[in-house]
Amino acid sequence: MAIDMAQFHQVFFEESFEGLDAMESGLLNMDIGDVDAEDINTIFRAAHSIKGGSGTFGFTAVSDFTHVMETLLDEMRDGRRKVTQPAVDVLLGSVDCLRDMLQSIRDGGQVDQSVVSAHKLALDSELRNSANGANGSSALEPLPSVSPITPADDGAELEICGWSIAFSPHLNLLKTGNEPVRMLRELAGLGELTTTVDLQGVPSLYDLDPEECHLSWKLHVAGNISAAEIDEIFDWVEDDCDLAKQPIYKTEMPLQALQSEGTLSANDVNTSAAPVNKPTEENVAGAEIQPQDAKAPKKEEAKAAGKGSSSIRVDTGKIDTLINMVGELVITQSMLSLLGEHFEMNKLDQLKNGLSQLERHTRELQESVMNIRMLPISFVFSRFPRLAHDISTKLGKKIELKLVGENTEVDKTVVELLSDPLVHLVRNSLDHGIEMPEVRIAAGKPETGTVTLEAYHRGGNIVIEVSDDGKGLDKDKLRAKAIEKGLIDADAVLSEKQTYELIFMPGFSTAEKLTDISGRGVGMDVVRRNIQALGGDIEILSELGKGSTISIHLPLTLAILDGQSIAVGDETYILPLGSIIESLHVKEERINRVVGKGETFLLRGQYLPIIRIHEIFNVPGAKTTKLTEGLIVVVEGQGVRCGLFVDDLLGQQQVVIKSLEANYRRVEGISGATILGDGSVALILDIPGLVRLSSQ
Amino acid sequence: MTDEAVTINPEQGETAKSQENQLQFLSFSLGREEYGVDILRVQEIRSWEPVSRIPNVPSYEKGVVNLRGAIVPIIDLRERFQLGHSQYTALTVVVVLQVRIEERTRIMGVVVDSVSDVINIDRKNIQTAPDFGAKVSTQFITGLAAVGGRMVMLLDVDKLLSLDGVSDEYDSSNK
Numbered sequence: 050m051a052i053d054m055a056q057f058h059q060v061f062f063e064e065s066f067e068g069l070d071a072m073e074s075g076l077l078n079m080d081i082g083d084v085d086a087e088d089i090n091t092i093f094r095a096a097h098s099i100k101g102g103s104g105t106f107g108f109t110a111v112s113d114f115t116h117v118m119e120t121l122l123d124e125m126r127d128g129r130r131k132v133t134q135p136a137v138d139v140l141l142g143s144v145d146c147l148r149d150m151l152q153s154i155r156d157g158g159q160v161d162q163s164v165v166s167a168h169k170l171a172l173d174s175e176l177r178n179s180a181n182g183a184n185g186s187s188a189l190e191p192l193p194s195v196s197p198i199t200p201a202d203d204g205a206e207l208e209i210c211g212w213s214i215a216f217s218p219h220l221n222l223l224k225t226g227n228e229p230v231r232m233l234r235e236l237a238g239l240g241e242l243t244t245t246v247d248l249q250g251v252p253s254l255y256d257l258d259p260e261e262c263h264l265s266w267k268l269h270v271a272g273n274i275s276a277a278e279i280d281e282i283f284d285w286v287e288d289d290c291d292l293a294k295q296p297i298y299k300t301e302m303p304l305q306a307l308q309s310e311g312t313l314s315a316n317d318v319n320t321s322a323a324p325v326n327k328p329t330e331e332n333v334a335g336a337e338i339q340p341q342d343a344k345a346p347k348k349e350e351a352k353a354a355g356k357g358s359s360s361i362r363v364d365t366g367k368i369d370t371l372i373n374m375v376g377e378l379v380i381t382q383s384m385l386s387l388l389g390e391h392f393e394m395n396k397l398d399q400l401k402n403g404l405s406q407l408e409r410h411t412r413e414l415q416e417s418v419m420n421i422r423m424l425p426i427s428f429v430f431s432r433f434p435r436l437a438h439d440i441s442t443k444l445g446k447k448i449e450l451k452l453v454g455e456n457t458e459v460d461k462t463v464v465e466l467l468s469d470p471l472v473h474l475v476r477n478s479l480d481h482g483i484e485m486p487e488v489r490i491a492a493g494k495p496e497t498g499t500v501t502l503e504a505y506h507r508g509g510n511i512v513i514e515v516s517d518d519g520k521g522l523d524k525d526k527l528r529a530k531a532i533e534k535g536l537i538d539a540d541a542v543l544s545e546k547q548t549y550e551l552i553f554m555p556g557f558s559t560a561e562k563l564t565d566i567s568g569r570g571v572g573m574d575v576v577r578r579n580i581q582a583l584g585g586d587i588e589i590l591s592e593l594g595k596g597s598t599i600s601i602h603l604p605l606t607l608a609i610l611d612g613q614s615i616a617v618g619d620e621t622y623i624l625p626l627g628s629i630i631e632s633l634h635v636k637e638e639r640i641n642r643v644v645g646k647g648e649t650f651l652l653r654g655q656y657l658p659i660i661r662i663h664e665i666f667n668v669p670g671a672k673t674t675k676l677t678e679g680l681i682v683v684v685e686g687q688g689v690r691c692g693l694f695v696d697d698l699l700g701q702q703q704v705v706i707k708s709l710e711a712n713y714r715r716v717e718g719i720s721g722a723t724i725l726g727d728g729s730v731a732l733i734l735d736i737p738g739l740v741r742l743s744s745q
Numbered sequence: 746m747t748d749e750a751v752t753i754n755p756e757q758g759e760t761a762k763s764q765e766n767q768l769q770f771l772s773f774s775l776g777r778e779e780y781g782v783d784i785l786r787v788q789e790i791r792s793w794e795p796v797s798r799i800p801n802v803p804s805y806e807k808g809v810v811n812l813r814g815a816i817v818p819i820i821d822l823r824e825r826f827q828l829g830h831s832q833y834t835a836l837t838v839v840v841v842l843q844v845r846i847e848e849r850t851r852i853m854g855v856v857v858d859s860v861s862d863v864i865n866i867d868r869k870n871i872q873t874a875p876d877f878g879a880k881v882s883t884q885f886i887t888g889l890a891a892v893g894g895r896m897v898m899l900l901d902v903d904k905l906l907s908l909d910g911v912s913d914e915y916d917s918s919n920k
Contacts, residue, residue: 620798666800712851713809713818716799722809722816730797730811742801 061102062155063360068095069148070431076141077434084125084132092140093122099147104284109277110160111150116287117172118143124176138442139171141435209273211240211297216283217247217265218290224260227286233266235282240272361461363421371417378410415703419609422462426504426513427455429468433475433502440479447486447496448479453503459511463603466583467513470576474515474599475500477572482519482597492594494518507602510585510627516598522591524548549589553577584720586737610706612723612733614699615682618668623704623723623733624684624693632682632698640676648676650692652683660743661694662734665718672696686736693739702726706733718742766868770890772897773840773857776828780857781864781890781897786842788852790860793837807856812841819854820906831858844906853906864897866890871899 075092079085096119103111118140124130146168150160214236218229236242245267252263270279276294283292385403388396430452437450459467483489483498490496503514524545531537531551543551555574580587584604591597604610611626639651640659648659659681663671673679673696681692704723709716709732720735770781796808796819805824809816819839823831831837839854871888885905890897 668800707814707816709809709816712816712853713799716802718800722797724811724814724816728811729795730809730816732797732799 061106062151065099065102065151068099069144071095073144073435074431076137077438079137081132081134089126093126096122108154114147114169117169121172121176136175139175143168143172209296211271212274212279213295213297214268215293216268216290218262220261222262222286222289225289232282236270239274239278240270243269367421374410374414374417378414381406381410422460423458424461424464425455426457426459428464429471430455430502436475437479446483448483448498448500451499451501454505457504457511463583470579473572473576478515478517482517484520510602510604513601514598518596521593521595521597522549523593527551549591610704612704613701615695616697616699617662617695619670620668621731623731626701628684628686628736630683630685632680635676635681637677657690657692659692659694660739665742684736689740691740768866768868770864770866770899772861772864774859774861775823775857779895779897781899782902784863786902788841788843791839791841792835793833793839815852817852817854819856821856842902845903846907864892
């Protein structure tokens with residue numbers, strides 16, 4: 050081939066994975082019994098394009114596999130087959146298998162043939178079920194009709210000495226630009242060919258449309274020819290003809306199938322074709338066991354390399370806005386440079402105008418560039434219906450999963466890093482949270498448990514909540530467990546919140562029985578660490594018998610922050626705008642001291658602690674030390690409210706967050722640094738850190 | 746090892762040896778003392794500019810500056826070596842160094858009184874620093890060299906600038 054196909058692989062894989070996701074969600078949404086034809090169509094189209102793509106790129110294992118799926122779906126689409134739960138489950142399993150196959154092809158690894166053939170078998174038996182279903186005996190159990198497979202397994206050792214092929218083109222075959230004669234000629238090239246043409250379908254000369262193909266053939270090729278060689282010839286017409294091929298073995302094998310080929314539908318054809326493919330694949334797998342081991346480390350490398358070049362799909366609308374903005378920016382720029390060439394003082398207003406335009410455009414441009422990195426959280430959420438489906442089937446629980454706020458947009462990095470912790474949390478809710486149906490009924494709760502995944506914006510944060518109406522956390526049990534594991538002292542006094550936080554300690558698990566779903570005691574600590582690495586925070590609320598809610602607070606983006614500059618002595622600090630509730634002057638009579646030292650002030654009936662930034666940061670040149678003369682900024686961080694005592698508020702601006710750790714180190718009370726308009730560095734305050742500092 | 750090679754093959758060994766044993770240092774002064782750092786670690790030399798102070802850190806960590814978009818800490822070497830404090834003037838010099846800590850390169854600036862020279866020192870002319878016990882810490886001095894009658898103390902940049910807690914980020918991420 051002259052064109053290097055490898056350059057298109059990346060796109061193919063991306064599209065295929067998207068297609069698989071679409072298939073998966075389509076299958077999960079399908080309402081058994083009352084199926085929307087459009088749903089099946091969507092699934093079918095996805096399968097079809099994966100088949101087409103993989104065929105083009107020569108990933109025959111994938112296209113063969115998808116073909117079987119497609120056949121099954123095609124029957125469902127035409128209403129020839131009822132959509133049953135087992136069928137959907139088989140299809141879901143196949144989607145997974147296909148995903149594995151594609152992944153290992155992409156990473157240059159080996160496909161686990163035994164898994165693939167197991168899935169293919171399941172599909173085949175599902176297909177065969179259809180015949181029975183049509184006859185009225187809708188048996189759920191796959192009939193013991195595995196028979197065609199068994200002789201095929203024996204057949205693996207037999208040598209093929211020829212093929213019987215029934216080839217009946219559809220009427221429109223010629224219109225798709227295919228020529229049966231060419232195919233026959235190619236077949237003849239493989240071995241000695243005997244043809245029998247069936248003229249029965251040919252209409253009278255008067256009715257004959259010369260562009261329609263009314264002929265069909267029975268062909269017989271002699272020679273040791275592989276199935277792939279035959280397939281290759283009919284590759285392009287697969288969808289435009291009924292094709293049945295049957296190998297002829299050297300030893301006398303009973304050739305059952307072929308008499309009925311006249312009535313054979315495409316599906317049955319596949320059933321008979323499958324056993325042919327299977328042994329060859331297994332042979333391949335067997336032969337390559339040696340190199341497979343040697344290749345294992347290579348696969349890892351390939352994976353690592355693949356991760357490096359990540360790409361992002363952007364809505365064209367976003368790109369159009371971006372281009373428009375750049376256009377406006379260029380116009381403003383040329384206006385300004387024109388103004389600068391012959392500048393006179395009377396043009397000052399024009400200049401100011403132009404500069405403010407420039408400012409607006411830059412800001413808008415920045416916003417839309419940031420927007421490109423924003424993805425809806427549904428990218429993470431979409432995998433959960435499947436998880437809930439699988440786990441509920443496995444455990445025999447009845448669970449409804451509700452997704453709320455899927456369109457909330459988050460930075461791409463956050464989305465990617467969020468998915469693992471979330472899977473863990475949802476799994477925990479499904480496995481440990483929701484009780485078995487009997488238990489629920491006994492407790493007076495609805496039989497079906499509800500797990501809710503909700504995402505929303507609050508301030509500069511995105512909040513993600515995983516809540517269930519399950520059994521909740523048992524405080525006494527948590528405590529006893531922690532003491533038993535030596536994580537806390539037996540007489541330790543813990544608040545409700547602190548007790549719940551015990552589950553984030555390494556090596557802590559309350560599940561009495563380990564399951565393969567969760568409960569190994571590695572996890573919640575990892576979850577918390579991952580969330581904290583993203584600059585976020587995780588919280589648990591729970592009520593015994595009613596359920597629990599885990600909320601994750603994350604910064605919207607890791608790069609930009611709406612900041613409020615504050616003056617403290619000679620220095621300027623930045624406060625995240627989202628954490629500020631209000632700022633006010635306090636009156637003397639509202640200030641109180643706790644034990645003579647800690648200062649608090651009364652705000653709408655609530656006593657809030659005051660943190661003097663001058664003192665905890667030792668800032669020189671404070672304007673005043675009297676609380677009544679400065680300003681109190683009321684802030685909230687991780688559930689803690691307090692008043693920061695500062696000299697003055699300066700201005701609001703978007704700041705680009707720079708890491709202090711890159712060249713320096715973490716400093717308590719500081720979350721990062723930024724560069725101000727005059728080129729100097731300002732530090733960004735970290736409210737929880739400040740609270741910790743002041744309590745020391 | 747090299748000495749052995751020299752005895753076996755004196756002619757060729759001499760030239761190779763002179764190249765490979767020549768080390769270049771940037772020398773600078775702190776008070777009346779002279780120090781040297783490996784010239785390959787020096788990124789640039791800048792004049793002093795006001796820093797943004799970092800709260801609650803040792804006083805020799807003066808603060809951070811914006812170095813073309815990167816936040817770079819500035820360390821006062823006089824204070825680090827307890828040589829007393831000096832006034833910063835427009836002539837005060839900041840040497841920006843590349844520091845390798847735990848396989849990561851960091852950029853840090855050190856404040857010195859003045860930069861003197863680039864000096865070539867033969868490896869064999871470098872003496873190990875004498876041990877003063879607990880009285881004087883010599884852990885970040887790789888050796889002493891005599892250049893034109895002056896003693897130059899050669900500094901190990903990586904050890905000198907692995908400030909307490911610089912590698913904390915690794916620990917905190919594992920907590």
